[in-house]
Amino acid sequence: MTVKTEEESMARVRLNAVSCMRTDWLLRLIKVYGGAREVLSKSSADLSADGGLSPETAENFTADLAAADPYKEFEAARKAGVRVLTALDEDFPALLKTIYDPPLALYVKGNLGSGGVPVGIVGTRKPTDYGARSAARLSRELVKAGLTVVSGLARGVDTVAHDAAVKSGGLTWAVMGTGLNMVYPHENTKLAERILESGGALVSEFPMDDGPLSAHFPRRNRIISGLSYVTVVIEGDFKSGSLITAKAALEQGREVLALPGPVDSVMSRGPNMLIKNGAAMVEDAVDVIAALPADVLFGLVPTRRSRKEEEGACGKLCSLSPDANAAYGAIAGGGEGLTVDGLVGAFSWTVQRAAAALFELEASSIITQIADKYKLKV
Amino acid sequence: MLSKLRTLGLRGIDGFNIRVEVDIAAGLPSYAVVGLPDAGIKESKDRVVAAVRNSGFDFPIKRITVNLAPAEVKKTGTHFDLPIALGVLAASGKVGKGACGRLETSVFIGELALDGTLRPVVGVLPMLLSLKKAGARTTIIVPRDNSAEAALSGLECLGASSLKEVLDWINGDTEIPACLRAERERIVSVTGDFSEVKSQAFAKRALEIAAAGGHNVIMIGPPGTGKSMLARRFASILPPLTDEEALEVTKIYSVSGLIKSSRLVTERPFREPHHTISDAALIGGGTNPRPGEVSLAHNGVLFLDEFTEFSRPAIESLREPLESWKVTVSRVKETVVYPARCLLLAAMNPCPCGYFGHSVRECSCTPLQVHKYRAKVSGPIMDRIDMHLQLSPLKFADWEAIPRGETSLQVSDRVSAAMDIQRKRFRDSGVRANAFMGVRELREHCRLPAGASGLLETAMNKMGFSARSLDKILKLSRTIADLDASRELKKGHIIEAMQYRALDKTAELVA
Numbered sequence A: 001m002t003v004k005t006e007e008e009s010m011a012r013v014r015l016n017a018v019s020c021m022r023t024d025w026l027l028r029l030i031k032v033y034g035g036a037r038e039v040l041s042k043s044s045a046d047l048s049a050d051g052g053l054s055p056e057t058a059e060n061f062t063a064d065l066a067a068a069d070p071y072k073e074f075e076a077a078r079k080a081g082v083r084v085l086t087a088l089d090e091d092f093p094a095l096l097k098t099i100y101d102p103p104l105a106l107y108v109k110g111n112l113g114s115g116g117v118p119v120g121i122v123g124t125r126k127p128t129d130y131g132a133r134s135a136a137r138l139s140r141e142l143v144k145a146g147l148t149v150v151s152g153l154a155r156g157v158d159t160v161a162h163d164a165a166v167k168s169g170g171l172t173w174a175v176m177g178t179g180l181n182m183v184y185p186h187e188n189t190k191l192a193e194r195i196l197e198s199g200g201a202l203v204s205e206f207p208m209d210d211g212p213l214s215a216h217f218p219r220r221n222r223i224i225s226g227l228s229y230v231t232v233v234i235e236g237d238f239k240s241g242s243l244i245t246a247k248a249a250l251e252q253g254r255e256v257l258a259l260p261g262p263v264d265s266v267m268s269r270g271p272n273m274l275i276k277n278g279a280a281m282v283e284d285a286v287d288v289i290a291a292l293p294a295d296v297l298f299g300l301v302p303t304r305r306s307r308k309e310e311e312g313a314c315g316k317l318c319s320l321s322p323d324a325n326a327a328y329g330a331i332a333g334g335g336e337g338l339t340v341d342g343l344v345g346a347f348s349w350t351v352q353r354a355a356a357a358l359f360e361l362e363a364s365s366i367i368t369q370i371a372d373k374y375k376l377k378v
Numbered sequence B: 001m002l003s004k005l006r007t008l009g010l011r012g013i014d015g016f017n018i019r020v021e022v023d024i025a026a027g028l029p030s031y032a033v034v035g036l037p038d039a040g041i042k043e044s045k046d047r048v049v050a051a052v053r054n055s056g057f058d059f060p061i062k063r064i065t066v067n068l069a070p071a072e073v074k075k076t077g078t079h080f081d082l083p084i085a086l087g088v089l090a091a092s093g094k095v096g097k098g099a100c101g102r103l104e105t106s107v108f109i110g111e112l113a114l115d116g117t118l119r120p121v122v123g124v125l126p127m128l129l130s131l132k133k134a135g136a137r138t139t140i141i142v143p144r145d146n147s148a149e150a151a152l153s154g155l156e157c158l159g160a161s162s163l164k165e166v167l168d169w170i171n172g173d174t175e176i177p178a179c180l181r182a183e184r185e186r187i188v189s190v191t192g193d194f195s196e197v198k199s200q201a202f203a204k205r206a207l208e209i210a211a212a213g214g215h216n217v218i219m220i221g222p223p224g225t226g227k228s229m230l231a232r233r234f235a236s237i238l239p240p241l242t243d244e245e246a247l248e249v250t251k252i253y254s255v256s257g258l259i260k261s262s263r264l265v266t267e268r269p270f271r272e273p274h275h276t277i278s279d280a281a282l283i284g285g286g287t288n289p290r291p292g293e294v295s296l297a298h299n300g301v302l303f304l305d306e307f308t309e310f311s312r313p314a315i316e317s318l319r320e321p322l323e324s325w326k327v328t329v330s331r332v333k334e335t336v337v338y339p340a341r342c343l344l345l346a347a348m349n350p351c352p353c354g355y356f357g358h359s360v361r362e363c364s365c366t367p368l369q370v371h372k373y374r375a376k377v378s379g380p381i382m383d384r385i386d387m388h389l390q391l392s393p394l395k396f397a398d399w400e401a402i403p404r405g406e407t408s409l410q411v412s413d414r415v416s417a418a419m420d421i422q423r424k425r426f427r428d429s430g431v432r433a434n435a436f437m438g439v440r441e442l443r444e445h446c447r448l449p450a451g452a453s454g455l456l457e458t459a460m461n462k463m464g465f466s467a468r469s470l471d472k473i474l475k476l477s478r479t480i481a482d483l484d485a486s487r488e489l490k491k492g493h494i495i496e497a498m499q500y501r502a503l504d505k506t507a508e509l510v511a
Helices: A003-016 A023-033 A036-041 A044-050 A055-067 A070-079 A129-144 A157-167 A186-197 A216-227 A241-251 A266-276 A285-290 A305-318 A322-334 A340-347 A351-363 B039-054 B081-091 B097-105 B124-133 B144-151 B163-170 B201-213 B227-237 B243-255 B279-283 B312-317 B319-324 B367-375 B379-383 B396-400 B408-425 B439-445 B452-463 B467-483 B491-499
Strands: A083-085 A106-110 A117-122 A147-151 A172-175 A201-204 A230-233 A255-258 A367-370 A373-376 B002-011 B014-025 B030-034 B063-069 B140-143 B157-160 B217-220 B301-304 B326-330 B335-339 B343-348 B387-390
Touching (some): A003 A023, A003 A036, A003 A070, A023 A036, A023 A044, A044 A055, A070 A083, A106 A186, A117 A129, A117 A216, A147 A157, A147 A216, A157 A186, A172 A216, A186 A201, A186 B367, A216 A241, A230 A241, A230 A266, A241 A255, A322 A351, A351 B452, B002 B081, B002 B097, B002 B124, B014 B124, B039 B081, B081 B163, B124 B140, B140 B144, B144 B157, B157 B163, B201 B217, B201 B227, B201 B343, B201 B408, B201 B467, B217 B227, B243 B335, B319 B326, B452 B491
Parallel strands (some): A117 A147, A117 A230, A147 A172, A172 A201, A230 A255, B140 B157, B301 B343
Antiparallel strands (some): A083 A106, A106 A201, A367 A373, B002 B014, B014 B063
16 A cells, blocks of 8 residues: 555544544545545635535534544554455445445454355344344355345344354354444343354444444444345334334445234334335345345355255154144244243143153254243244 | 359350359458350349349348359350349358258259249250250259240250249249140141142242252242242141251240240241341341341241342352351351251342343343343352242233142142152261252262163253253252152153253343
């Protein structure tokens, strides 16, 4: 990298650290003056005269710029093993460059280069069993087909999607709403480590030490969709982060897909609305892959779940004892999961008999226990 | 003149011999008690003086010295009034020459009222039992209100009502009635019956196993799932205490002054301290050490509702009693040991708001909050808890249904039978129930049935059980087999036992 581009990168990181101005305005200023360094050299009077900023905004802006310290940022990033990319870097994600307001700087920990085709999976922080189960299954299928799962490391669907990808030995990228020096929510710290260990990446546009400000998350969402060829919405109400991501994806000209859900489920109102408005419906990985642009399809190995997985499930079920089969029926039909008491009550079994049936199902990985209830395994 | 009498002292829940020596000499009038008396004994001076006068005697206006030997041991209690007063009377020549045998050989215990009547005191039973253990054959004078309690010791005890009566007895002028043992009765529990609990078959079964094997239980469930209701009825499925156990419990209750109508305690204790209790009150302590709730629950149940609301020191202080089944209270001057073999029954909500995992209401806690809430119960405490019981809210149909489960008596009979099996099994080993099995007993009595090792391997690899949880599972399955009256462990027993170790399984990320 030449000295000139290095200075330009530094200038962009400095601009990126300013929180009082939207990215698209910063980009416009760079365009107006021909470079980030030029923007920095202007006084607030110049900025309001040529750049079209109001005098107060220009005043705040220059003050913030003076306060920002890109050297410190680079130092903090180096210490944390984080690379700071700008659009001038060759390995700045090409797909992200093409959106309307790509981030001026992208902090990357881990590996963003070698991944397969990135696909976003987003959804509510409080999914239903169905949502969590489907997110995990889809994520598993996608990484098995050789794609990379992009999500936001939030609670709920994001967590499940990342976790399933990592557990299936696939790649996954987490786009964070904080600086990379912290993980929010805190309990996902281990998950973030596992993502890195499995060859994935943590990504953020925010300075290293930024906390989880509420304004960060909608901005973060545009990067999730911006990094991905298509975005899948699992669950979410009308006004939710998931729909913000879907909207961003549409603005960026990317395909949005949605998981259909029951019409009386609040969490499925968002995706069902998207489907009504023309989003493609997702059942499994094949639907996602069908929505990808033709030039990225090479090398992908989609498998249709309906045959393979269901055969597997039947294979397991067929060898069960009559008791376990009956218990499976009760749990699968119950929806909300079943307690030991529920099973005892349904069949008038003893606790010991119910325990034996549940053990058989659990040992075959068909069901799992969450709090007091047994549910189908995701 | 000098007089010597015998009485008893109390250290923890054990008694020891004390000699009371009273010397009356010419000189400036004074009254001194030596031999490490506590404030209560020093105060006895005024009671003794008044009681002697009001019994119709003159109190000698001379130089009086009372010595409590052995002099280096700290003494507490109010039961020294009677021997001191008798010593003063004897030393001032109120005891006839020919009657001295009774004064010297008997043991005197009792607190005096100012009018000379005898008041009941605490700790009579433990003191007498120690005397009996030492092989003493002697007559013991106790306050009449302590008669029934004293009779439990099996020693020859007389229940006196006043100082005058005791003096007359010493002089051979009257006889004091012997203490009679009160009838042992089975008190019907007022806490309610097991059959009143609707649905909850799983929880009831779990508590039956806990009762049979003495296993500690933690109940986790949203508010209104019947945790407290089940716990209070737990006492009703426990069989009455054996004679040996009853004596142990009565001793502790005697020391704590909790014996009502001075009967033998035959019902298993059920203690339910509030969560604001201090650690000292929970496990015992104080300047003059007293047994805490764990000891009061000896051979019975300690129910800690809202377990996570107890202070951290209080929860952590349970480590010793749950591990070694006794509490050692050490003070500079003395060390006391109280037995504390109780069954811990803890109840807690699944999260701070209480609705984690609830089927209808939404939980408003973050995963971090839930994690922190549960972390209040530390690993070492959880290690000492054999059974995890996750309760679910009642469905409407269950609420509406007329309860028609088994009565407490029916369950209690099964528990009793299983306990008998364990008593026979552990006859020579000092272990009292399956929950207290050590590694050796575990190996001896919990042999795996054929084909079960594959079962446990699956449990470890697929469900995330650890080696330690497998040990607990084996202990539990031993109790389940005992309830089945089966000598051998069967696969079904082991599988059922796993149901009670749910928290050991790998946790899922999303509830």
